[in-house]
Amino acid sequence: MKHTEIIKKMTLEEKASLMSGKDFWQTQNIDRLGIPSMFLADGPHGIRKQQAAADHLGLNASLPATCFPTAATVANSWNPELGEKIGRYLGKEAVAQKVNVLLGPGVNMKRSPLCGRNFEYFSEDPYHAGKMAAGYIRGIQSQGISACVKHFAANNQEERRMSIDTIVDERTLREIYLTAFEIAVTEGKTKTVMSSYNKLNGEYTNENLHLMREILRKEWNFEGVVVTDWGGSNDRVAGLLAGNELEMPTTAGETNEDIIRAVRSGELKEEVLDECVDRLLELVFSTEEVFKKISSTEFDAEEHHRAAREAAEESIVLLKNEDHILPLKAGVKVAVIGDFAQNSRYQGAGSSIVNPTILDHTLDYLQEAGIASVGYEPGFERYGKRSQRKIDRACALAKQAEVVLLYLGLDEVTEAEGLDRQSMKIPQNQVDLLHELYKVNSNIVVVLSCGSAVEMPWIDKVKGLVHGYLSGQAGAGAILRVLSGKVNPSGKLAESYPLRYEDTPAYYHFPGKEVSVEYREGLYIGYRYYDTANVEVLFPFGYGLSYTTFEYSDIQVIEEGVVFKITNTGSRAGMEVAQLYIGCKTGEIFRPKKELKGFTKVSLQAGETKTVMIPFDDKTFRYFNVKTDRWEVEQAEYVIMVGASSADIRLTETLVVEGTNAPLPYDQEKLPSYYSGQVSKISQEEFESLLGWKVPVPTWDRTKPIGYNDTIAQCQYAKGAFARFAFHLISFAHGFLWKIGKRSTANLIMMSIYHMPFRGIARMTGGIVNMPMLDGLLMVVNGQFFKGFRHFFKERAKMLKLAKSNN
Incomplete structure (x- = not known):
């Protein structure tokens, strides 16, 4: 341990x-020992530091910061390298705002296009996501503070995210859902x-010894x-035993008492607590150093804005260009139509929402472009209401x-986060307008603005299609520069459409609606499925x-990797x-037909040819063997494919690779769908094999009393009439607010109330409601109305009395 001397001076409390x-x-800070507090802030694509009225849902404004794509x-x-550059700017702004830990990047896989938080994640491919995340992390941490890769792990739906049980086989977990985290940690x-x-697989991730101790700590x-994610602690002692040092936000000392009792009873060895304290102290002291060196808390907002625009320019994807309608010819008369042209859709919603320093608008930059x-x-109306008058105009x-x-x-x-x-589909009123x-x-x-894949049955009605995704505060100008030809688009989709x-x-298995969500498709997500199943x-x-246009030629496979030429034709x-x-x-x-194992971006002048090498690495030929419980290499002939997309392979070669002679992990007869790749309808029997x-059982047990980890939505079948009434009131309020156009407020009800487990009431209220008080609420829910409320107020009085005596 690095901080033994300080830890020796600390009391158990x-x-x-x-x-x-x-x-x-x-x-927490401990002034007598010179231990300062750290500040953690949201920030996958911009700093969200709140100084007052703190929340975790993006409701209250934060300090101005650059909103990157x-x-x-x-x-x-x-x-x-672009990710690393953005990371450096994020790190500089974090330092300027005295943020020790920037909560990002997010590397969860895009298992389904409908995950509400896909705009915050990189890719459907773990190798791609890991490499991009590693770039961001290097950039952020080059400024002396810490990045925080999230959400570890298998968090691929927002609905019921605080209680859903992800059921996934070990090989799929390792190859698909952990590889990006592995690269973020090791590289x-x-x-x-x-x-x-x-x-x-039945255990909360922050208590999961296999995930936290065996894989994260030991293997990586x-x-x-x-x-923890905010309010994400279930059993605080179990979390510590798994090596989950820090619980956020505060519980006003309630879980501290759990830790103290566990040490005194012998359930938790004090040496284990000391290890956790040591790691936390190292993070505190190492990130605090940078603040001693800074002379200014300012950053160059204009310079950072230009960097955000350059990032957007390189990330915009040209998806269709019939009759070479783009770039727009000089002097062509253009009608600009669509609400998003006036009010840019440039970022997501929820905890990552940024208060931009500058915000470009399309209509202000047309002349400049x-x-x-x-x-x-x-x-059209932004939120879906049809208006014939607007269509006519x-x-x-x-x-x-x-x-x-x-x-x-x-x-x-x-x-939005939480949903x-x-x-x-895009809203029908927009499609009606297009027709x-x-x-x-x-x-x-x-010009499409959204953070995830959408259906486009209307695409035959358009000649050009430019996808800006959510391109940040400078995105409007960046898109115009692509449309006008000042920038040649070079973005390529990181997810299949x-x-x-x-x-x-x-x-058939997204999202999990009650107890669990089953990843029956296994390895076959995104292009791995589409290409294998045709x-x-x-x-x-x-x-x-x-x-x-680009031409590929002269492929050579050497020991270190694959070499080939690209010509700008x-x-x-x-x-x-x-x-x-x-x-x-x-x-x-069984394996997907093809898997991404490397990529490179090459800049070429017209007519120029460059020789390119993409190296092999430790992930190129590996697979996870569930019999040996480790990474192995299958002895086989491999097809080496180089292409412009997963479906546009330009060069191929073969290579025989020596294997590790591991036993075959599967009985092929029991897994026919996985061997064929036809996994859209997997039987329970085959999935269990x-x-x-x-x-x-994926459904709630409606005969049991409702407990800490059951959600407020489950009050619909509660024994207590008061709880059932509350459920129907919440449902009515959501529907009513949605109908009258208060959709953000309606979403808030679903995010922060409807799908919240009861323990979240204690974990997210900063000590206003503690677990004994929660016991009283659960008594009410389970039919003991008067006894429950008496217990609630008795425990509240006890808590207030204790707080008064401590002050």
């Missing part, structure tokens, strides 16, 4: 106090990891701090133009167009993302 927050965002956007750059060297809310040699506008019309304007720039997308309440999307515009002007270029939601592999998609993983400079995929030819162990154990 002081050690316990360090293990949970002082308030909503700060850790979201992770889902920058992922499309396929450029870890990015993150100092902090955030545990997720959910259970993993992680020596940093694990912090050299675009000749004949006018603007909103065309938009069509009248479109008749005056040669090209229509139509800004479509998803609104802020559709993509999953209900469909992959009407097409009748009067077929030269339509759609299915033709329809029903084609997705998790369609399912047609709208746009494949890795797809993106350019204003120039067009008339203007551009950047190309070359992707390395590997496929195994034996078929003895893959798991090696029986799946839990």
Whole structure:
């Protein structure tokens, strides 16, 4: 341990106090020992530091900070160096605001396009996500503070995220859902990891010894701090035993007492507590050093804004360019239509919401971009209400133009933390507008603003399609520079776009609605499924167009990797993302048809040729063997594929690889669907053969009393009439608020009340309600109305008396 001398001077009470927050965002300080508090702040794509009225849902304003493009956007750059550059700027702003730990990046997989937080995550591919995250982490931590990779692990739905049990087989867990975290830890060297809310195969992640001790600490040699997601602690002592040092936010000392009792009873060895304290102290002292060196708390907002614009420019994806309608020709008369042109949709909603320092708007930058506008019309109501008057006005304007720039997308309440999307469609009123515009002007270029994949049955009605994703505070100007040709687009999709939601592999098992969610599709998420099962998609993983063209040639496979040439065969400079995929030819162990194992971004002048190498690494040929319980290499002939997307393979070669002679892990006869890749409808029996154990009953036991980890939604079947009435009142309030247009407030009810486990009431209220008081509430819920309220108020009086005596 590094801080033995300080720890020797600490009382048991002081050690316990360090293990949970002082308030909503700060850790506990101990002045007599010179231990300061740390400040933790949200910040995957911009600092969200709140100084008053703290919350974890993005409700109250934070200090101004640069809003960079979201992770889902920058992922499309396929450029870890760009991620590192953004990380450096994020780190500088964190230092300026005296933030010790920046809570990001997020690397959870895009198992389903409907996960409400996909805008905050990089990719459907773990290798890609891990490499991008490692870049961010290196950049953030180069400034002396800590990044915090999240949410560890298998947190791939927002609905019921605080209580859902993720059921996933070990190989899928390792290869798909942990690999990005592994890269973030081993290559990015993150100092902090955030545990997720959910259970993993029956245990809360922050109490899961296999996940926290065996994998994170032992296999990956992680020596940093694990912090709970806010309110994500269930059993505080079990969390400490698993190595989850820091619980956030404060519980006003309640869980400190749990720790003290556990040490005194022998349930928790004090040496284990000391190890946790030591790791936390190392994080506190190492990040605090940088604040002693800074002379100013200012940063250059204009410089950071320019960096945000450059990041957006490199991440924008050109998806369609029929008749070379883009870039727009000089002097072409353009009608700008769509509410998102006036009021940019540039970031997500929830804990990552940023108060931007500057905010570009499309209508202010048309002239600067050299675009000749004949006018603007909103065309549609932002939140889905149909307006024929707005459609008519938009069509009248479109008749005056040669090209229509139509800004479509998803609104802020559709993509939000705590909620999953209900469909992959964009609102019907926007589609109606598009169809009407097409009748009067077929030269339509759609600019899409959303943080995740959407269905596009209307795509045949547009000639150009530019996807900006959620491109940050400078995104509006960046998109115009692409449209006008000042920037050659180089973004490529980091997720597949299915033709329809029903084609997705998790369609029948997303989200988990009650007790659990079963990952029956196993390894086959995203392109791994579509390519293996031969399912047609709208746009494949890795797809993106350019204003120039590229030719691949002269592949050579050497011991260190694959070497080939790329030539810019067009008339203007551009950047190309070359992707390395590997496929195994034996078929003895089921695997996807191809898997991403490397990528590089190459900048080329017109006519220029470059020789490119993509190296092999320890992840190129490995698979996780559930019999040996370790990573193995199958002896086989492998297809080495280099392409412009997962569906556009330009060069192939084969390579025989020596294996590790591990025993075959599966009985092929019991897993026919996994060997064929046809996993959209896996039977329970076959899934259990893959798991090696029986799946839990996925529905609530409505005969049992409601307990700490049951949600408020479960009051619908509670024994107590008061609880059932409260449930119906909550449901009515949600529906009513949604109907009258107060959708953000309606969402808040679902996020912070409806799906909240009862223990969350104690964990998230900063000591206003403690666990004994919660016992009283549960008595009321379970039919003991008077006894429950008497208990609640008795315990509250006891708590207030104790607080008064301590003061």
